[in-house]
Amino acid sequence: MIIRNFLVITTLVSAVFSSNYYTSNYALRLLFEKEVNFTLKLGALVEEYPTLEQDLPRSKTFLENPLITRESFSPEVINNPLNQYLLMWKFSHEWVYMANDMLKVSTKSDYDDTFDIVALSGEIKSSQVSEDDLAKAELSVLRVQEFYYLDPVDVIQGRVQNYSARSALSEEQTKKIVMKAKEYGDKCRVHQWGRAMEHLGMEVPDDARGVIKKPPTEEYCESISCSAGRGDGHCVTKDHYIASYQEACNNNSFKLKRSKKRNPPCFLNAIHPTQLLQPIKTEWISVNPPVYQFHGVFTHQECDEFWATGAAQQSRSTLVQKKTDGLGTTDDSRVGTNSWMRNADSSVVKMFSDRVSYATGVQTDVEVEDWQVASYGIGGHYWFHHDYLPEDSDFMGHLGNRLATFMAYLSDVPLGGATAFPNLKLSFFPAKGSALFWFNTNLNQADLPQTLHGGCPVLLGAKHIGNKWIRYKGQFLTYPCGKTPKSLPTLPASLCTYS
Incomplete structure (x- = not known):
């Protein structure tokens, strides 16, 4: 047949x-x-x-x-x-x-x-x-519901803000999610979802009825983070960092307040033939730490080709350890996949690297890490972290620390998925073809802790990014050692016309 x-x-x-x-x-x-x-x-x-x-x-x-x-x-x-x-x-x-x-x-x-x-x-x-895989997906549903303050009634009925799923959740599926919250000691989510089930005429699981009768206080629920925490579902106290991070992830109406004297906007000169018709627009977002946002770095077609080059090689993302054999460990504080690509792998990869050089002045042919192409799964996220490497990391090698990070956005994300800097109260929502660039250390390789950042949970859409980490060793001509211990790097003056 x-x-x-x-x-x-x-x-x-x-x-x-x-x-x-x-x-x-x-x-x-x-x-x-x-x-x-x-x-x-x-x-x-x-x-x-x-x-x-x-x-x-x-x-x-x-x-x-x-x-x-x-x-x-x-x-x-x-x-x-x-x-x-x-x-x-x-x-x-x-x-x-x-x-x-x-x-x-x-x-x-x-x-x-x-x-x-x-x-x-x-x-x-x-x-x-597998049942384990499904259980992790249930935890992901709880993560986005808690993190983005979604009404469980809406979620059960298949609504994610203004978007509708193909069908509502069944009573059996909803019970599984409630019991997953109970398994991790999340009384607040058990109570929220249990009350939602009662409202919709569903039967609440017997093991959850006690929480419905004696609910946790509102003050307690505001003070903890469970599914929205590091990602493993266990509850932790919502400290200043977690609260600031969650606020930044939800803040898609952020309006930048800058001092024109200290933070002038910057537009890239057409210093290369490829940029003559469409210079890359650059915003200087933060002086300390230095953070820049580039607009129109790549076309949509270039983004699609770059993502397609590394898509089929994706594997589970891992965390860099202080001492590691190079394999890293998996953890639900990072829910996503990634692959690695070198300039020699394809012409589009080389083009992306060249474009990074045009925009930032860094050397991308030698003494740099390969491109990491990353994607995110259900409620995919990367809990806040620093990109600079611990002093005792075997990954440091002879190249020195990660001087800077270039993050290219390869897709638009309708809801969620921002890159948030909780210490700076900044959030950047993915726009296909744009990029972020920030320095992780100063000119003398001292860490800049204010660069703490994370990939907020994806609420709706597919988030694909390309990361290029710039090591210190290959950049001594463009970014030489600072005159003082705290000297901060900035984009070379030759790249920008300030206004």
């Missing part, structure tokens, strides 16, 4: 992510494609074997109410965190039940050739989402 008109999925690639869907936007996209693919294959089987629909009672619901179709396949649908959670649930439960039913049917004598039925069952089984 030939089945036409379905999306082709690369099983080998998707299998790499089978136990970590929740961390990878790329893997989730492949899983959405499988939802379309398997539904079309199931429909073709039912059409070929008329009695199959009767033998597979679930098939009618699958065919009449698919989570996504080819026609509805759009960024708004596949990058909605509730749709992503519903998809993972379906591949953890409903599709697995269907695969088991198919195997039972294949043994019946009613079907002359059951190869296609068995084959589809095997494909479904190989795509199964």
Whole structure:
């Protein structure tokens, strides 16, 4: 039997992510494609074997109410965190039940050739989402709900601010999320979600009823951070840093107040032929620490090509340790994936590096780290941290510390996903083709603690970024040692016309 008109999925690639869907936007996209693919294959089987629909009672619901179709396949649908959670649930439960039913049917004598039925069952089984992976997705739903002050009633009904999911959460799914909050001792979320369930006429889990009857105080809930904390779900005291970070992540209406004398806006001169027609616009955001924002650094097509070059090589993001064998460790304070690319890998990678040099004056051919291409999964985030390396880090090597960070935004993000600096009360929301550039150390390699920053949870959309960390050793001509111990770097005067 030939089945036409379905999306082709690369099983080998998707299998790499089978136990970590929740961390990878790329893997989730492949899983959405499988939802379309398997539904079309199931429909073709039912059409070929008329009695199959009767033998597979679930098939009618699958065919009449698919989570996504080819026609509805759009960024708004596949990058909605509730749709992503519903998809993972379906591949953890409903599709697995269907695969088991198919195997039972294949043994019946009613079907002359059951190869296609068995084959589809095997494909479904190989795509199964693990219970641990689903549990992490439940924690991600709690993270975005707490972090962005969403009403649990809206979330259960499938609403993320002004965006709607393909369906509401079921009572069973909602109970699982409530119990996940209870597992991590988050009484505030248990109470919020439990009351929401009561409001919607759902049955509250027995283990959560005690919290409903004796709810935590409002003062207590305002003083802790659980799902929105480091990411592992455990509750911590909401100190100044956490409170400032959460505020910055939610502050998409921030208006920069600058002193024209100390923070002049800056526009890049067309110092290279590629910039003659469209000079890169540069804003000097902060003097201490030095932070710059570039506008129109890359075209949308260039961003898409750059992301596509590294997308298929993505693996779970890790954290740099003080002492490490180079592998790092995984932790839910960083929920995402990344890959690494060198200038020699493709012309678009070399072009990106050259563009960094044009904008900042840094050397990007030698003595720098490779490009890191990063993406985020369900509620993906990177808890606040510093980019400079600890003094005893084996990763320091002979190149010196990370003098500066260049972060290129490869996608627009409709909701959430800002880069926030809690100490500076600054937040930058991704705009495709723009970039941030900041110095992590002064000219004498002394750390600048005020550069504490984080990647806020993605509420809706796909966040892709490219990071280029500039090591000190290769930049001594452009950024020589400072005259004083606290000398701060700035963009070379030759790059800017100040006004």
